[in-house]
Amino acid sequence: MNKIDFRSDTVTWPTPEMREAMATAEVGDDVYGEDPTIIELEALAAEMLGKEAGCLVTSGTQGNLTSMLTHANRGDEAIIGEDAHVFQWEAGGMAVLGGILPKPLPTDEIGRMDLDQVRAAIRGDNDHWPTSRLICVENSSGGNYGAAIGPEYFAGIRAIADEHHLKVHLDGARLFNATTALNIDPRQITQHVDSVTVCLSKGLSAPVGSVIAGSHSFIKKAKRNRKLLGGGMRQGGVIAAAGLIALRDMTQRLAIDHQNARRLAHGLAQIPAVEIDPAKVYTNMVFFRLAEEAQQSNIVQTLRDEFNIWIGGYPQSGLFRAVTHYWITEKEVDLLLEAMRTIFEREFSY
Ligand SMILES: *Cc1c(COP(=O)(O)O)cnc(C)c1O
Numbered sequence: 429m430n431k432i433d434f435r436s437d438t439v440t441w442p443t444p445e446m447r448e449a450m451a452t453a454e455v456g457d458d459v460y461g462e463d464p465t466i467i468e469l470e471a472l473a474a475e476m477l478g479k480e481a482g483c484l485v486t487s488g489t490q491g492n493l494t495s496m497l498t499h500a501n502r503g504d505e506a507i508i509g510e511d512a513h514v515f516q517w518e519a520g521g522m523a524v525l526g527g528i529l530p531k532p533l534p535t536d537e538i539g540r541m542d543l544d545q546v547r548a549a550i551r552g553d554n555d556h557w558p559t560s561r562l563i564c565v566e567n568s569s570g571g572n573y574g575a576a577i578g579p580e581y582f583a584g585i586r587a588i589a590d591e592h593h594l595k596v597h598l599d600g601a602r603l604f605n606a607t608t609a610l611n612i613d614p615r616q617i618t619q620h621v622d623s624v625t626v627c628l629s630k631g632l633s634a635p636v637g638s639v640i641a642g643s644h645s646f647i648k649k650a651k652r653n654r655k656l657l658g659g660g661m662r663q664g665g666v667i668a669a670a671g672l673i674a675l676r677d678m679t680q681r682l683a684i685d686h687q688n689a690r691r692l693a694h695g696l697a698q699i700p701a702v703e704i705d706p707a708k709v710y711t712n713m714v715f716f717r718l719a720e721e722a723q724q725s726n727i728v729q730t731l732r733d734e735f736n737i738w739i740g741g742y743p744q745s746g747l748f749r750a751v752t753h754y755w756i757t758e759k760e761v762d763l764l765l766e767a768m769r770t771i772f773e774r775e776f777s778y
Pocket of ligand 1: 486487488489490492513514566568570599601602627629638
């Protein structure tokens with residue numbers, strides 16, 4: 429039996445349509461610029477994100493790092509939220525490989541930096557100081573319950589960046605989840621940034637890949653940095669074929685994942701051993717805690733061993749996470765709820 433996997437939307441297998449498209453994809457050598465499927469994918473990504481050009485990369489991490497290297501030089505500084513993925517979860521790539529200093533700032537409950545603090549963090553011209561070059565933003569905010577941030581924030585960031593001649597990069601790994609939740613066109617967000625990375629392999633279910641979008645000159649330089657990072661692919665059209673379906677079709681169905689996340693949250697709220705605020709389900713992520721008397725329960729392991737249902741657990745914070753995606757339907761949501769009720773009734777006679 430296949431496991432029911434709520435740990436992340438990264439676990440999504442390619443859809444049957446993707447496998448078919450991958451098997452029959454027209455391909456060429458993309459380092460020579462000759463893969464027609466990649467060319468099509470990059471053009472579609474650019475159009476959907478309101479930019480001049482696109483660039484297929486191997487992962488979201490490579491997309492963010494390629495973009496950072498393209499915007500900033502050694503000794504430059506990037507202002508970034510202290511819980512941002514780029515700062516916390518990408519192995520310090522900007523500093524390790526780019527010599528770029530992160531300038532982390534606190535964020536609010538949905539992942540926004542305070543605009544006054546952003547302005548105050550921008551350095552003047554002084555030989556002692558690193559050079560402020562870049563502001564990094566993220567949407568949806570993975571470190572904040574997958575919250576969707578509206579366009580006004582990005583307009584505010586843009587205005588500050590323009591005042592000080594800084595660039596803005598958006599880590600939009602789950603941008604389409606955010607814009608689906610906000611019911612807006614992604615371009616209402618991306619018009620305020622110079623570059624954006626979106627993941628094809630999360631809720632959009634492609635097996636591999638992310639795309640960057642930006643101006644022609646930015647993407648030309650980014651392709652050189654992608655090569656430097658080992659991301660120049662040859663017959664990558666096999667990947668891009670799945671990516672086209674991800675962008676065309678899978679972006680249209682994310683509301684279903686969000687609805688299933690809300691179904692799960694409301695179900696969990698009925699279980700006495702669970703502490704959850706369903707109002708904090710913004711997109712496809714559900715976070716919860718266990719009530720004090722239930723905290724010794726090894727719920728993650730029991731769900732796995734007895735029900736073959738996998739969820740995420742973060743022992744340090746006491747948080748648990750369940751993420752909905754293409755392979756999670758109402759049925760799987762209800763199976764998880766039923767399994768949790770069974771475990772808690774047995775362990776705590778709730
Ligand atoms: C997953 C993720 C990334 C990086 O994606 P990988 O493809 O795993 O490298 C970047 N930013 C955010 C917010 C993510 O959730």
